[in-house]
Amino acid sequence: MVSLWLPNFAIDRLAGAPSPDGARAPGRIQVTVVREQNTLRVAAADHELASHGVLPGMPLTDVRAIWPNVAVAFADPAADIAALEKLADWATRYTPWVALDGNPEATIAGAGLWLDVSGCAHLFGGEAALIEDLVTRLRWRGFAARAAVADTLGVAWAAARFTAKTTSLVAPGGARTFLAPLPIAALRLPTTMIAGLERLGLRRAGDLFDLPRGPLVSRFGETLLSRVDQALGRVREPISPRPLVAPLREVMPFAEPIGRAEDIAEAARRLLTRLCYRLQQDELGLRRLVFQVYRVDGERPSVRIGTSAPVRTATHLFRLLDEHLSSIDPGFGIDALAVEAAVVEPLAAAQLALKRRRGVPAGSLDPLVDRLANRLGKADVVRLAPSESFIPERASVSIPVLAAGDGPRRRWQPGRPWFVNRERPLALLSQPEPIEVVAPVPDEPPRLFRWRTVLHRVHTAEGPERIAPEWWRPTTTTLFDRGETRDYFRVEDDDGARFWLFRNGLYAPDAASPRWFLHGLFP
Amino acid sequence: MALAATLQDRGELASLPPAPVRDRAERGQALARLRASIGAIERGQGRHAALPLAPGLDPGLPWGGLPRGALHEMTGGQAAFGFLAAVLSAVVADGGQVLWCQTAHAANEAGELYGAGLAHWGIAPDRLVIARARNTQDMLWAMEEGLRSAAVAAVVGEAARVSLTANRRLQLAAETTGALAFLLDRLPRVGVTTASAATTAALTRWRVSPARTGSDHAPRWQVDLDYCRGGPSRAWQLEWRPGASMTHDPHDPAYRRDPGGLAVVAELRDRPAGGRAVA
Structure with missing residues (x-):
């Protein structure tokens, strides 16, 4: 177990990486502040100021009295968490099991991460070398960091924070002797509890180990002893790793950072071939793929790809990915690439066709639809499906082909019947367009109408087809959908062009005359 | 002949032994045999059967129907859409799938495809995939992907005018798989539509006007x-009627068996070959 402690995370994050000669950039943030009852108080201070006695909670005016030119920024806890999560993503270069050190009531400032390096340490030359590497890389990026390895989370946590060295290693089985001389705070306890224990004269962690458990629990609750037990390894303490690591994942690290598009494409092709081989072994097909790029500067851009049906053909997946490869910014170079099957579905092995008949469209639509949707956008490759409504614009809905699995209503099912037994136009305007008409009252079709500045003289008309509003739906404020009865007419003008018009509402003696709209075009 | 020329350029024809020729x-x-085989190689014609349109119309076309594996252009607003829908209903009746590519502009101006209407015309919407592109370039790309995929029997693209290069690419893509490619211009136009004089790589160009x-x-x-x-270029007056047992339930076997059809009302007149006459 590795505990990583970043004592000045909030400040280091804002300050950025140091220049090679170690000089401090002018204007670098030294203090973050929070507003507390109209007073600006220090939330965190950098190492230099802290050594001069600037502590969290101090009013900013006091700090300014000592350091008139101090550079100040407001604390932003949300951004701190986001930055820490990014750092946790970066730390997955050591192990997939990385968790944020979420211990809000602990008294120690700064931020922390847990890394479960079981089974990973040998890849970096052992535990000591691993944490040395971790701390060094963080220092290059401008973070003061301390790391410790121990059997349990509790001991690693204490070792990172309560030893003077930047890296420390607690030998297996040495938890008890290591913890005993440390102060009570090393047990990850809340501030109030520490004060209570010190009032009783219990100042060292070792003081607690042999005390009778009953009175301690009745006085301080269960937290105290469970922390002791966790630290000594009597109770297991699991960590929840942050991103769920998909089990189907292929990684390709590079000896030297790469940046050329051809290299990235070739690496992607090989990774996909490896991944598809594993999918084939497990009889699985891929629905969503994540292509992860590990850049030298710690950024992790990624590309996501969805497919309409389970797929495990490397060439097909590569064509989908290829569309997006050009959008990847390699920055100063790429350390490693990974592909991950984020969503998989069972896909049985299929017999390949022995011979394809000529002239007959072979193969399914899925590869085509995937390619279209990945370039044009998921929402832009659609099928039409019926919907149970007599209102024309509601009777046909378009459903994205890739939206499968998002609830039964949004899922496209073939072969559902259409609830229309009259002729309908082939094209429906996305919104009915108002037209000027000359029409006799009350129920006659128009004699003349003007649509998009062109005057049409009606030669023949058929109708009305009366469509009543659906009272169970809320009315809207659009011009044509205010819960009024519509009378539809099919009209043909003198040239033979055919239109679908409707009158929105009925004539009433003491009301404004209803408006006419053109809704569709018959061929 | 282009192929023969390239072969000659490469010196491959020259290395063939001269065939003994007996008489004229x-x-x-x-020569006729050679010309036919080179023509077939160059144009890929004859590999894909033609799609019959209407009994009175097919004899007027050199292929005895609408040739598959080729690009066809149709202009003339909503009427062209109707004619194309009638053609597509025959494609769908054969069990084919249709890819419809459009730009947002076309959908806004000329209306969006309406499932209920298409179903009435015998184009079951489960056989139709619509791809909406942001611009003509993306739309042409989608069309070409569809034509080369061998998964669809027909690909429709909505564009008023495309370049000759794009046109030729579509024609070549259609030849590879034998799918039907259509370029449809159904934007409503003011006034009378006239024949376009632009050169094209398409095999046919149709202009449809309402009657x-x-x-x-x-x-x-x-x-x-x-x-x-x-x-030769020709003109007909056509009518489309739904099949006698038109039904809207796709589980009814009559749904696909009888999709209705085109019928020739009148053959207007023969016009001189290659004519670009204005009606």
Whole structure:
């Protein structure tokens, strides 16, 4: 177990990486502040100021009295968490099991991460070398960091924070002797509890180990002893790793950072071939793929790809990915690439066709639809499906082909019947367009109408087809959908062009005359 | 002949031993055979059967129907859409899938495809995939992907005008798989549509204009075959009627068996071959 402690995370994050000669950039943030009852108080201070006695909670005016030119920024806890999560993503270069050190009531400032390096340490030359590497890389990026390895989370946590060295290693089985001389705070306890224990004269962690458990629990609750037990390894303490690591994942690290598009494409092709081989072994097909790029500067851009049906053909997946490869910014170079099957579905092995008949469209639509949707956008490759409504614009809905699995209503099912037994136009305007008409009252079709500045003289008309509003739906404020009865007419003008018009509402003696709209075009 | 020229350039024809020629008649036959085979290689024609349109119309086309594996252009607003829908219903009746590519502009101006209407025309929407592109370039890309995929029987693209290069790419893509490719211009236009004089790589170009319906209100159009490679341009008046047992339930076997059809009302007149006459 590795505990990583970043004592000045909030400040280091804002300050950025140091220049090679170690000089401090002018204007670098030294203090973050929070507003507390109209007073600006220090939330965190950098190492230099802290050594001069600037502590969290101090009013900013006091700090300014000592350091008139101090550079100040407001604390932003949300951004701190986001930055820490990014750092946790970066730390997955050591192990997939990385968790944020979420211990809000602990008294120690700064931020922390847990890394479960079981089974990973040998890849970096052992535990000591691993944490040395971790701390060094963080220092290059401008973070003061301390790391410790121990059997349990509790001991690693204490070792990172309560030893003077930047890296420390607690030998297996040495938890008890290591913890005993440390102060009570090393047990990850809340501030109030520490004060209570010190009032009783219990100042060292070792003081607690042999005390009778009953009175301690009745006085301080269960937290105290469970922390002791966790630290000594009597109770297991699991960590929840942050991103769920998909089990189907292929990684390709590079000896030297790469940046050329051809290299990235070739690496992607090989990774996909490896991944598809594993999918084939497990009889699985891929629905969503994540292509992860590990850049030298710690950024992790990624590309996501969805497919309409389970797929495990490397060439097909590569064509989908290829569309997006050009959008990847390699920055100063790429350390490693990974592909991950984020969503998989069972896909049985299929017999390949022995011979394809000529002239007959072979193969399914899925590869085509995937390619279209990945370039044009998921929402832009659609099928039409019926919907149970007599209102024309509601009777046909378009459903994205890739939206499968998002609830039964949004899922496209073939072969559902259409609830229309009259002729309908082939094209429906996305919104009915108002037209000027000359029409006799009350129920006659128009004699003349003007649509998009062109005057049409009606030669023949058929109708009305009366469509009543659906009272169970809320009315809207659009011009044509205010819960009024519509009378539809099919009209043909003198040239033979055919239109679908409707009158929105009925004539009433003491009301404004209803408006006419053109809704569709018959061929 | 282009192929023969390239072969000659490469020196491959020159290395062939000269064929012994006995007499004039035999030489003529051999030349005709060679020309036919080179033509077939160059154009990929004859590999894909033609799609029959209407009994009175098919004999007027050199292929005896609408040739598959080729690009066809159709202009003329909503009437062209109707004619194309009638053609597509025949494709769908054969069990084919259709990819419809459009730009947002076309959908806004000329209306969005309406499932209920298409179902009535015998184009079951489960056989239709619509791809909406942001611009013509993306739309042409989608069309070409569809044509090369061998998964669809017909690909429709909505564009008023595309470059000759794009046109030729579509024609070549259609030849590879034998799918039907259509370029449809259904934007409503003011005034009379005239034949376009632009050169094209398409095999046919159709101009459709609405005609007054008869007593039964079946849709009727005047269809001008403005350009037809290897055949004269002609004009017909066509009518489309739904099949007698038209049904809207896809589980009913009659749904696909009888999709209705086109019928020739009148053949207007023969026009000179290659004519670009204005109606």
